[in-house]
Amino acid sequence: MPGINAGMLTLKDLERITDLVRRYEVPVVKITGTQGLYFQGLAPEKHAEMMQELELPAGLVHTRNRARSVQACPGKNWCKYGTRETEHMARAIAEMELDGPLPCKVKVGISGCRMCCCESWMRDVGLAAEKNGWRFSFGGNAAGRPRIGDLVADGLDDEEALKLVKKTLNYYLKTAKFKIRSARFMERIGIEELKKAVLG
Secondary structure (H helix, E strand, O other): OOOOOOOOOOOOHHHHHHEEEHHHOOOOEOOOOOOOOOOOOOOOOHHHHHHHHHHOOOOOOOOOOOOOEEEEEEOOOOOOOOOOOOOHHHHHHHHOOOOOOOOOOOEEEEEOOOOOOOHHHOOOOEEEEEEEEEEEOOOOOOOOOOOOOOEEEEOOOHHHHHHHHHHHHHHHHOOOOOOOOOOOOOOOHOHHHHHHHHHH
């Protein structure tokens, strides 16, 4: 479902979703773990029609020179525990154009405080807000072989965090083998090697 930023839905978004569900007779809509929408139980012909209406290609929708999914908590604008605003960071990373195709899917978790509601440590790219700025971790994974991401840097302002995320993903895409997730990549090269490459 294009046009939805990190699971934040406006009244207009909800009306659009309701219209689609009614017209295409969608039995169930699931909110996924990555804050996307999954229209379950569509007949194949209706699925094809909806994809065409939403201007999406058939099959897995994934632009390979971008992160596959970006999830974010409500941040300080909507949560009493939030210390930093998350929505603009989610949009900036979702729209971030990289130097080439990524080796594998990349999931991003952005948490507006240390409680890490978006499980930032368990994402390929994790940003979590602290009092002195963003903490950036890389190489996390939930799945069958879970891994806590490595701390790359902390105390970052918004611009520094976005630049470092882009630099790290560009290093990953130029260095990792095809279909290697960031967790397995980091197990191979180690955090010190990554820091040398992206921090100097």
